[in-house]
Amino acid sequence: MSRAIELREVSKRYGDTYAVRRVSLTVEPGEFLVLLGPSGCGKSTVLRMIAGLEDITEGELLLGGEPASDVLPRERDIAMVFQSFALYPSMTTRENIAFPLRLRDPSTDHDDEVRTTARMLAIEDLLERLPAQMSGGERQRVAMGRAISRRPSVFLLDEPLSSLDAKLRGHLRAEIARIVAELGVTTVYVTHDQAEAMSLGDRVAVMRDGVLQQASPPRELYARPANVFVAAFVGTPRINLLEGVVHAPLDGPMALDLGRQRLCLPQPLTTDHQLLRIQQGRPVIVGLRPEAVRIGPPSQARPGEAAIGGIVEHVEYLGHEVLVHLNTGSRRAVVPDLESSRPAVDAGPARPARRPWIDRALHRVNSVVVSRSSAPGPAQQPAAVPPERRTTAAGDLVLRSGPEHRVRVGGHVPLLVDLERLYVFDHTGLRICPAPDRMPALHT
Numbered sequence: 001m002s003r004a005i006e007l008r009e010v011s012k013r014y015g016d017t018y019a020v021r022r023v024s025l026t027v028e029p030g031e032f033l034v035l036l037g038p039s040g041c042g043k044s045t046v047l048r049m050i051a052g053l054e055d056i057t058e059g060e061l062l063l064g065g066e067p068a069s070d071v072l073p074r075e076r077d078i079a080m081v082f083q084s085f086a087l088y089p090s091m092t093t094r095e096n097i098a099f100p101l102r103l104r105d106p107s108t109d110h111d112d113e114v115r116t117t118a119r120m121l122a123i124e125d126l127l128e129r130l131p132a133q134m135s136g137g138e139r140q141r142v143a144m145g146r147a148i149s150r151r152p153s154v155f156l157l158d159e160p161l162s163s164l165d166a167k168l169r170g171h172l173r174a175e176i177a178r179i180v181a182e183l184g185v186t187t188v189y190v191t192h193d194q195a196e197a198m199s200l201g202d203r204v205a206v207m208r209d210g211v212l213q214q215a216s217p218p219r220e221l222y223a224r225p226a227n228v229f230v231a232a233f234v235g236t237p238r239i240n241l242l243e244g245v246v247h248a249p250l251d252g253p254m255a256l257d258l259g260r261q262r263l264c265l266p267q268p269l270t271t272d273h274q275l276l277r278i279q280q281g282r283p284v285i286v287g288l289r290p291e292a293v294r295i296g297p298p299s300q301a302r303p304g305e306a307a308i309g310g311i312v313e314h315v316e317y318l319g320h321e322v323l324v325h326l327n328t329g330s331r332r333a334v335v336p337d338l339e340s341s342r343p344a345v346d347a348g349p350a351r352p353a354r355r356p357w358i359d360r361a362l363h364r365v366n367s368v369v370v371s372r373s374s375a376p377g378p379a380q381q382p383a384a385v386p387p388e389r390r391t392t393a394a395g396d397l398v399l400r401s402g403p404e405h406r407v408r409v410g411g412h413v414p415l416l417v418d419l420e421r422l423y424v425f426d427h428t429g430l431r432i433c434p435a436p437d438r439m440p441a442l443h444t
């Protein structure tokens with residue numbers, strides 16, 4: 001039987017610092033929830049509190065609707081799998097899987113249950129092997145077998161794949177999804193890998209610095225990130241985040257000022273764009289996913305697209321698609337807590353990490369060549385950037401393109417931005433466009 005897990009305002013404090021702060025979250029019976037966030041954000045602590053391996057400082061835990069904060073770990077009917085495969089080195093696979101069963105009932109060898117579990121994990125041919133005679137992936141399967149052999153009501157996995165190589169990770173990820181679906185057991189899975197989270201979870205709960213940011217189905221997390229941190233943490237290549245200012249004159253068209261260029265919001269304004277008017281003059285963060293920008297001249301603009309231009313900084317050929325890194329003369333917005341855990345863009349070694357000197361160079365590029373016209377003009381090409389600065393400035397925009405476009409480094413390209421896929425975050429990082437659902441529409 002699978003049980004619901006409910007955390008009510010749960011906090012964990014070590015001394016003066018909170019590892020987890022007021023997390024409220026319900027995992028439905030049979031649901032597969034993934035806890036996602038950068039290293040150190042409190043994911044394992046949440047898992048360990050559910051398992052009873054850590055005390056809860058404040059708040060309450062319920063399992064199957066019953067208060068469970070004070071229930072002993074072994075009475076919680078929970079199984080946990082860790083990153084490091086906690087197998088008994090002197091026991092064979094058979095003995096390792098049977099171990100929890102024998103603890104409960106030492107009178108038999110539980111051969112049938114062991115076989116069923118081994119079949120489910122496709123490790124029947126490994127039953128007589130010792131851990132040292134198996135690969136990492138095989139050992140992790142056995143560890144999972146040991147965890148699920150007694151059919152727990154809750155299954156907790158803490159980064160179970162992170163010590164495996166990429167190929168094996170992908171394979172076991174699919175296996176885990178299948179096994180958990182077959183078991184139908186309530187599962188909480190911890191990872192710092194957003195791709196893993198998005199591919200596995202019924203819902204993904206994103207944490208940052210001990211605080212739950214958003215818990216949503218993967219699709220919704222990607223399409224409607226609650227704040228700039230979630231937007232940036234989910235999706236590869238990462239969403240482009242640019243510093244902008246809302247330009248909303250009473251008598252003219254609205255635009256987002258991106259430093260050297262402007263994104264003109266198409267008329268008539270959508271409701272979401274109208275709501276931006278109250279931000280007039282305020283700094284915001286403009287978010288554009290790499291698929292929201294395409295190469296094309298202003299004459300090919302579809303309704304809802306705005307024209308800008310960029311200088312190609314770097315091109316990544318990935319076979320099925322091309323990632324084009326551009327300099328549009330805007331400044332990349334920095335999201336704290338994110339930069340240390342994931343590289344800004346998953347680019348190859350050709351692209352160095354963002355360093356202070358690049359920041360300074362980019363800042364110079366922006367501050368030197370900014371030229372604002374009073375009215376937002378169509379398709380302004382970026383002003384000429386001195387070559388030495390062009391090469392030092394990291395691109396501020398990455399777009400996904402088909403292999404049909406032949407772009408060359410250093411060339412100017414006209415760009416079309418799909419403003420229906422525009423995100424705007426306020427200075428605190430909260431999403432204001434598309435407007436959060438709870439925000440009443442001003443013009444209806």
Ligand SMILES: Nc1ncnc2c1ncn2[C@@H]1O[C@H](COP(=O)(O)OP(=O)(O)O)[C@@H](O)[C@H]1O
Binds near residue numbers: 014041045046
């Ligand atoms: N036993 C402990 N004593 C003090 N601080 C701890 C302890 N365990 C974890 N922490 C701190 O709590 C925070 C969250 O840790 P953890 O839950 O392990 O993060 P994650 O699993 O997301 O990487 C970290 O800052 C970590 O250093």
Ligand SMILES: [Mg+2]
Binds near residue numbers: 040043045158
């Ligand atoms: Mg951890």
